[in-house]
Amino acid sequence: MNDNLHQLRCFGCGTRISGAEARPDFRCAECGDLFDVDYPGWGQRKGHDRPNPGALKWLWRERRCSSETLDHSGVWRFRELLPILDNFGNAVTLREGNTPLYSLPRAAKALGIDQLFAKHQGMNPSGSFKDTGMTAALSVARERGFQWVACASTGNTSAAMAAYAARAGMHSLVLIPEGKIAWGKLSQAMDYGAVTCQLKTDFDGCVRVLTQIVREAPIYLLNSVNPYRLEGQKTPAFEIAEYFDWTVPDHLIVPGGNLANSSALGKGFRELKELGLVSRMPRISVIQAVGANPLVRSLASSHGASLEPVEAHTRASAIRIGNPASWRKAARVIQETCGWCLDVTEAEIAIAKAELGAEGLGCEPASAVTLAGLKKLRAQRAVAGGETVVLVLTGHTLKDADYTIDFHRGTLLREEEVAGNEQQIKALERNAISVEPTPEAVLGVLKGKVS
Ligand code: F0G
Secondary structure (H helix, E strand, O other): OOOOOOEEEEOOOOOEEOHHHOOOOOEOOOOOOEEEEEOHHHHHOOHHHOOOHHHHHHHHHHHHHOOOOHHHOOOHHHHHHOOOOOOHHHOOOOOOOOOOEEEOHHHHHHHOOOEEEEEEHHHOOOOEOHHHHHHHHHHHHHHOOOOEEEEEOOOHHHHHHHHHHHHHOOEEEEEEEOOOOOHHHHHHHHHOOOEEEEEOOOHHHHHHHHHHHHHHOOEEEOOOOOHHHHHHHOHHHHHHHHHOOOOOOOEEEEEOOOOHHHHHHHHHHHHHHHOOOOOOOOEEEEEEEOOEOHHHHHHHHHOOOOOOOOOOOOOOHHHOOOOOOOHHHHHHHHHHOOOOEEEEOHHHHHHHHHHHHHOOOOOOHHHHHHHHHHHHHHHOOOOOOOOEEEEEEOEOHHHHHHHHHHHHHOOOOOHHHHOOOHHHHHHHOOOOOOOOOOHHHHHHHHOOOOO
């Protein structure tokens, strides 16, 4: 399975092209839909020619102890399942992936669930799950001889792209919606040397502008319409399956923005199943913010047959996206795995984020929709107590420290948003206290708390 015989297959009309034939905007020339990377050779192999699941599982685990740079990557460790490069020596890696899977005992107890875990993708080198996709697609850009790469972003893609481009000695162009991304993310793009343009529009507007640019200039597009991004982003599915000794959890819950990540994780589990490495796929559910919920609406109104873009509003700025590119792919994953798609309010997101913080993990607001969504699903009895559930936490808590501080100061949410949740929010708030610089004053604060 070391042959680079991948093709791109249109998700809409099934047209197949070679990787080199892809248009700069990665849209199908026939129908305008997106491509998936496909490996036709896998299906043709029969009998002894088929990959040996046991040998692959052993090899991937063994690589964790290897001294090879590529083996240290939680993406390239699984390179047999993403043969997208002619030469793996072209891979640009920051040792991404291999992220921790934490148990969440307090949330599990509160929800009456036996087994609840968080796959913390915020523990990647640039602090978000985007690194797994970026190592894959930027390596393809390098192999194809591009000097410039670009993305439109709500912040994390730009941070990841700028970091990997810097490592590869390539130039990067970032388009971000002015005033609408978290400082932590903006600071990363600057620090890693990207040309950062703030546009007076939203994320969807930035995508429109960038699509024009890549049609006119030799700049490689690294948004998630680029199907190689999803090849890297599917690898956490392999890590999760490996963690559970190749039995998959019952339920995976993923935040939904541009909807590539849920699509990629679904592809990862689907391929494991097709190759005989696992026996089934987990149920995959996607959670959006109420103010940025085009997929929830699409599934409710047309069973995912069409999608009406919305003007997106949510403080979870990473998923403030009204016209998600990969919505068809995500709808397919939800439907094939009998998953759920629902939305959560600003207060529900803020509370869930503080609860994850109180378990010592923390995450950025967009990641917390997963716990908020699980609480809703549990209340609706859509999740049984005996299920093993994994929440995918997509970004590090320090990405958006302003949000966290505003929450704990009680200035994040408006009165009408808090309504009905006052007690729960008060119990979670931990504002910093101004104290005189004496031991007595500090001990006074602890009075009644330390016994
Ligand atoms: N969580 C975080 C922290 C994100 O940054 C994003 C997307 C998502 C969830 C949603 O993932 O788009 O694959 O459904 N951030 C993008 C960006 C769009 O530009 O950084 P998705």
